[in-house]
Amino acid sequence: MARFLIKIVLIFVSTSVFATELSMVKWPTDNWPRLTDNDSALYDNIFQEVFTTQGYTLEKSYIPFKRAIKMVDYGSADIAEGTVKENIVNTNHI
Numbered sequence: 001m002a003r004f005l006i007k008i009v010l011i012f013v014s015t016s017v018f019a020t021e022l023s024m025v026k027w028p029t030d031n032w033p034r035l036t037d038n039d040s041a042l043y044d045n046i047f048q049e050v051f052t053t054q055g056y057t058l059e060k061s062y063i064p065f066k067r068a069i070k071m072v073d074y075g076s077a078d079i080a081e082g083t084v085k086e087n088i089v090n091t092n093h094i
Helices: 002-014 042-052 065-073
Strands: 024-029 057-062
Touching: 024 042, 024 065, 042 057
Parallel strands: 024 057
Antiparallel strands: none
């Protein structure tokens, strides 16, 4: 299951994060129990594995979900999890 999620994350961010030169990936997220609420939560483990092994620093901030989506839409953040295409205004990063 974790390998499948890592593949999904890589596909999702490949057009937005890897298309530019970055050293830090900005990740705004809501505080979801067992998914993002601590450094050993599911998404934290996946994103740490995906990005740090490639030399990126992951900067996580806790904000409301709708604001996280808007930050990605407007380019002030690099990734957001738990989204579906219908929630995204700017589809250049999907």
